[in-house]
Amino acid sequence: MKKYGWSYLLIALSVLIGAIAYPYLPDQMPMHWNIHGKVDGYWDKQYAAFFPPVLMIVLMALFIFMPRIDPKKENYKKFSGSYTIFITIMNVFFLLLQSMTISYGLGVNIDISLVVNLGIGLLFIVLGNYLPRIKHNYFIGVRTPWTLANEKTWRKTHQLSGKLFVMAGILLVAISFLPGIYKFTGMLVVVLSTVLIATIASYVFFNRYKNVDNN
Incomplete structure (x- = not known):
């Protein structure tokens, strides 16, 4: 579907980033930080590198499938553009999280809590602009x-x-x-x-x- 082109491109980019970074990643990747910004959880690198694109693919499938079974499915046509943007923004957010964790795993000094909060804040601002357009x-x-x-x-x-x-x-x-x-x-x-x-x-x-x- 052409209208989801940007989302497909973001998913492909996520897979590519994971594949390129994989050989250089440590066997145990930092994946969780406490409220003080300190690492307190690790994943094996194969999960850390490729979980984001897998999650994006699963969510993409759900987003495409849901309108087909919704009793109000005709209403999706009324906010099709906003729905597409919503999906794209979610994929951008997950790609940002993947890029951030991979960069951190490669030794780049990143304030994770700052980036996450900024990302969530910007996500709220964008979604807030489109919420009134979503139909029943x-x-x-x-x-x-x-x-x-x-x-x-x-x-x-x-x-x-x-x-x-x-x-x-x-x-x-x-x-x-x-x-x-x-x-x-x-x-x-x-x-x-x-x-x-x-x-x-x-x-x-x-x-x-x-x-x-x-x-």
């Missing part, structure tokens, strides 16, 4: 019992959530430059607060619009 469906978006039950609740919740995600992303970028423990705590507070506010808002919107025509 059962797989992508802010899926609570109330958004799924009422299309107007879905629309209002996603309009608000788009703004929340952008604000959260900006905060996450700012938090990225704090010391380790504050960075982790700040990220946790921002992400959980965003999810909680969006969930509560969906309940409020549902009770406001449950007797109103979805259109």
